[in-house]
Amino acid sequence: MKRFALLPIVALVVSAAAWTGCGGGSAGHTPDASLSGTFKIALTNSRQLDMVFMIDNSGMAPKVDKMNAQFPKMIAALRDPSDGTLPDLRIAFIDSDLGSGGGLLGYCGPSGSNGNSIYGDLGKFQMPNRQTCGVTSPDALYLETRGNTALNFIGDINTVFACLSGGFGTSGCGYEHQLQAFEFALVAGGIGNEAQHAMIRPNALLALVFITDEDDCSAAPNDGMFDVNPGLLGESASLRCATRAHQCNGVNLTIAPPGYPTTTAFTAPLTACAARTDSCPIGSDTSVPTGCSPLKDTKDLANEIKGIKADPDNQIVVAGIFGWPLSDADMATATYKIAPVPNPNPADTEHPTVFDLWPACYEPNHLPKTNTDFDGSAWGWAAMPGLRLSAFVDEFGPNGLKFSICETDFTNTMGQIGAKLAKQVSPRCLPANFAENKSCTAHTLLPNPEGGFIVQADAVPSCEASPSTASCYTLVPDAAPCATGEYLVQTANAPALPSGSMLEFTCR
Numbered sequence: 376m377k378r379f380a381l382l383p384i385v386a387l388v389v390s391a392a393a394w395t396g397c398g399g400g401s402a403g404h405t406p407d408a409s410l411s412g413t414f415k416i417a418l419t420n421s422r423q424l425d426m427v428f429m430i431d432n433s434g435m436a437p438k439v440d441k442m443n444a445q446f447p448k449m450i451a452a453l454r455d456p457s458d459g460t461l462p463d464l465r466i467a468f469i470d471s472d473l474g475s476g477g478g479l480l481g482y483c484g485p486s487g488s489n490g491n492s493i494y495g496d497l498g499k500f501q502m503p504n505r506q507t508c509g510v511t512s513p514d515a516l517y518l519e520t521r522g523n524t525a526l527n528f529i530g531d532i533n534t535v536f537a538c539l540s541g542g543f544g545t546s547g548c549g550y551e552h553q554l555q556a557f558e559f560a561l562v563a564g565g566i567g568n569e570a571q572h573a574m575i576r577p578n579a580l581l582a583l584v585f586i587t588d589e590d591d592c593s594a595a596p597n598d599g600m601f602d603v604n605p606g607l608l609g610e611s612a613s614l615r616c617a618t619r620a621h622q623c624n625g626v627n628l629t630i631a632p633p634g635y636p637t638t639t640a641f642t643a644p645l646t647a648c649a650a651r652t653d654s655c656p657i658g659s660d661t662s663v664p665t666g667c668s669p670l671k672d673t674k675d676l677a678n679e680i681k682g683i684k685a686d687p688d689n690q691i692v693v694a695g696i697f698g699w700p701l702s703d704a705d706m707a708t709a710t711y712k713i714a715p716v717p718n719p720n721p722a723d724t725e726h727p728t729v730f731d732l733w734p735a736c737y738e739p740n741h742l743p744k745t746n747t748d749f750d751g752s753a754w755g756w757a758a759m760p761g762l763r764l765s766a767f768v769d770e771f772g773p774n775g776l777k778f779s780i781c782e783t784d785f786t787n788t789m790g791q792i793g794a795k796l797a798k799q800v801s802p803r804c805l806p807a808n809f810a811e812n813k814s815c816t817a818h819t820l821l822p823n824p825e826g827g828f829i830v831q832a833d834a835v836p837s838c839e840a841s842p843s844t845a846s847c848y849t850l851v852p853d854a855a856p857c858a859t860g861e862y863l864v865q866t867a868n869a870p871a872l873p874s875g876s877m878l879e880f881t882c883r
Contacts, residue, residue, distance in 0.1 A: 413879055413880065413882070415686065415688075415689055415820065415877040415879045415880075416864065416877060416878040416879075416880070422455075422462040422463060422800050423463045423576050423578060423579035423580065424453070424462040424463070424464050424465070424796060424799075424800050425467075425574060425575050425579045425580070425581050425582070426465065426466045426467070426581075426582045426583075426584065427466075427560060427561065427581075427582070427584070428467070428468050428469070428584050428585070428586075429469050429470070429553055429556055429557060429583070429584070429587075430468060430470050430471070430540055430543050430585075430586055431470070431471045431547070431551055431553065431585075431586060431587035432471060432472055432544055432545065432546070432547030433471065433472070433546070433547040433548065433549050433589075435588060436541075436545050437755070437756065438756075438780055439540055439543070440541065441782075441785045442540070442586055442785055442789065443537035443540055443541055444537075444784075444785070445784065445785040445786050445788065446533055446536050446789055447789075448786055448789040448790040449789040449792050449793035450532060450793065451793065452792075452793025452794045452796075452797050453793050453796060453800075459523070460522045460523055461520060461522055461523055461532075462522075462800045463520065463521050463522060463579075464518070464519065464520045465517050465518070465519050465574055465576075465579075466517055466519075466536065467500045467516060467518075467560075467571070467574055468500065468501050468517075468539060468540060468543070469498050469499065469500060469501065469556050469557070470495075470496055470543050470547055471547060471548070471551035471553045471556055471587060472495035472547035472548040472552075472556075473495040473496070473497060473498070473548065473550075473556060473559065473593075473596045474493050474494040474495035474550075475493070475548060475550050475596060475597075475601035476493055476494065476596045476597030476598070476601060493596075494596045494597075495547070495548050495552075495596070496547075496556075497559050497566050498555075498556045498557070498559025498560035498563070498568060499560070499567070499568060499571070500560065500571045502515065502516075502517075502539050503539060503542025503543055503544075504538065504539070504542045505539070507538065508528075508535050508538035508539050509528045509529045509530040509535045509538070510528045511527055511528055511529055512527040515527045515528075516571050516574060517571075517574055518535065518536070518539075520532065549612060549613050550601060550612075550613060551589050551590075551591065551592055552592060552594075552596070553587050553591045553764065554593045554671075554673065554676045554763070554764070554767055555591075555593035555676065557583055557676070557680060558593075561575065561683060562679045562682070562683065577685070580691075580692065580800050581683065581684060581690060581691045581692070582691075582692045582693075582694065582796055583680070583693045583694070584694045584695075584696070585694075585695050585696065586696040586780065587696075587697050587698075587761070587764070588698055588757070588758035588759065588780055589613065589616075589759045589761075590616060590617065590621075590697075590698065590761045590762055590763050590764060591620075591670070591673075591761070591764050592613070592616035593670055593763075594661070594669045594670045598661055599661045599662035599663075599669075600619060600662060604636075608723065608725070608726055608729075609636060609726055609729055609730060610637040610729050610731065611719075611729050611732075613732075614637060614730060614731055614732055615635065617713070618633060618634075618635050618713075619661075619670065620650060620651055620668050620669075620763060621649070621650060621651060621711075621762050621763075622648065622649055622650075622651050623641075623647050623648040623711055624647050624648075627651065627666065629664045629665070633713045635664045637713060638730075640715070640730070641711075641712070641713040641714075642710055642711065642712045642713075642714075644709070644710065644711070645700070645706065645709035645710060645711045645735060645760060646707070647711070648711040648760070648762060649762055649766070650673055650763040650765070652668075652672050652673070652674065652766075653667045653668055654667060654668050654669075654670065654672040654675070655667035655668060655669050670763065673763050673766040673770065674770055677767055677770035678770075680693075685822065685826070685827070688774070689877075691771060691774060692771070692774045692776070692796060693767070693768055693771045693774065693776070694775075694776040694778070694792045694795070695761070695764050695767075695768045695775075695776070696778045696780050696785070696788060697758065697761035697765075697777075697779075698734065698735045698736060698757075698760050698761040698764075698779075698781075699735060699736060699765065699777055699778070699779045699780075699781075700779060701736055701739075701779045701781055705736065709735055709760075711735075711760060712732070713731070713732055713733070714730065714733060715729065715730055715731075715749075716728060716729060716730075716731045716733075717749060717751075732759050733759075734754065734757035734758055734759055734760075735759060735760035735761070736757060736780075736781035737757045737781055738756040738757065738781045738782075738783055739781075739783050740756070740783050741753050741755070741756035741757075756781070758779075758780045758781055765777060774795075776791065776795060778791070778792075807860055807861070809862075809882075810862040812882055814882055814883040815880045815881065815882040816880070816881050817834060817835040817836075817848065817878055817879065817880050817881075818830050818831055818832075818833075818835065818879050819831040819835055819872070819876060819878055819879075820877040820878070820879050821873055822873055828877060828879075835847060835848060835878060837850075838867055844868060845868060846868045846869050846870060847867055848865065848866050849864075849865045850862040850863070850864060850865075851863045851864075851865060866878075
């Protein structure tokens with residue numbers, strides 16, 4: 376096992392979950408019992424960040440452009456404030472196209488970079504127009520830097536990123552498998568993606584970022600729910616991804632209204648609706664209405680991603696830019712709505728209108744003329760409610776971030792993502808309530824080759840209470856790069872420790 380020696384004073388890495396795990400109070404303050412618990416600090420501050428961007432490639436160009444325009448805000452937030460260096464970065468790209476197994480050929484037929492496959496792109500890392508964009512390695516799977524030095528591309532990283540992400544096009548499968556694309560890219564075996572799994576470094580922070588304007592439809596690409604069904608001509612092709620996978624007021628939406636096939640308009644408060652979690656058993660006939668959801672449970676998908684890391688609570692951040700109300704006030708009044716829209720297929724004269732799921736948000740600069748009438752121009756800047764996407768992000772607790780794709784500008788979105796990631800790979804700044812808590816004890820955790828950690832029996836004391844030669848930790852108030860009122864965590868006299876070692880605090 377590789378060993379290394381820490382410098383005499385080393386800033387420690389603390390997860391965002393860490394400081395919520397321990398309530399505090401100095402003399403005269405009562406600790407908040409709801410904040411008691413444990414949290415871990417990584418003793419190896421490697422400043423490594425592996426990022427995978429999932430880009431919906433089914434008609435998303437203007438929205439991807441908004442992300443690209445503000446990507447520099449994320450990069451700026453990642454720079455070390457003391458010297459301007461970036462973490463050691465790896466950035467990969469995937470899209471949402473996993474095909475439909477040959478079902479509905481006219482809507483979602485063979486396509487993509489995977490040999491015109493009926494299973495789309497299968498989560499493969501892609502670099503569209505790589506040479507034009509400045510990628511210098513013909514077999515590179517991802518962009519890579521070592522600090523501020525580009526290893527496999529030339530030019531400004533912001534420009535190269537925008538060139539690559541802007542090259543995904545708009546003709547991908549309309550049954551977006553956003554979440555399963557991550558699974559195929561990083562977890563699944565036997566589909567030719569094993570080489571790209573090596574992108575994920577054991578001690579690096581893993582960040583998954585997705586941008587999409589429709590909800591996830593992650594059923595098996597050859598699932599029966601994608602079969603051609605003449606009884607569904609009265610609804611949009613992708614509406615089944617909502618009625619089969621959502622519930623409102625606890626009721627399965629395949630029950631009328633709206634029903635499956637959809638025959639009746641339906642509305643409910645968006646706050647009363649959620650992703651279903653009752654996935655169908657393998658082998659179920661999902662071409663017909665079912666009492667279970669044909670889509671894969673978002674918790675299972677999240678757990679597969681968490682299995683990549685030894686300490687997923689501290690090593691994974693998920694950020695989603697998707698169909699979600701712009702504010703809490705908008706959420707309180709938002710409506711989940713299924714209603715008729717003009718049929719996009721003018722050749723189908725028997726069905727001049729079809730039922731479809733309506734947007735959860737509109738971009739403020741492109742609002743519909745009325746709240747009740749279909750407005751095709753406004754829909755181009757709107758997004759459908761991402762209930763499954765929201766549930767997936769929630770599985771990552773404080774390391775899951777949600778942003779509305781309907782924001783006029785992504786300055787705040789990209790800046791917040793960058794700030795969150797910077798706090799994960801840079802020295803930790805602790806709030807006063809943790810730093811002033813006198814009921815915490817700290818122990819070193821050594822990585823167990825068989826998985827998990829081995830807890831060292833001797834507690835690590837604060838430097839105030841230990842001999843000058845003993846290993847200890849110190850909390851420094853108002854130290855750069857921390858904000859006023861926060862504390863920087865440092866260690867002194869730390870011994871050589873295996874890579875991946877942690878410091879765990881337990882607070883009462």
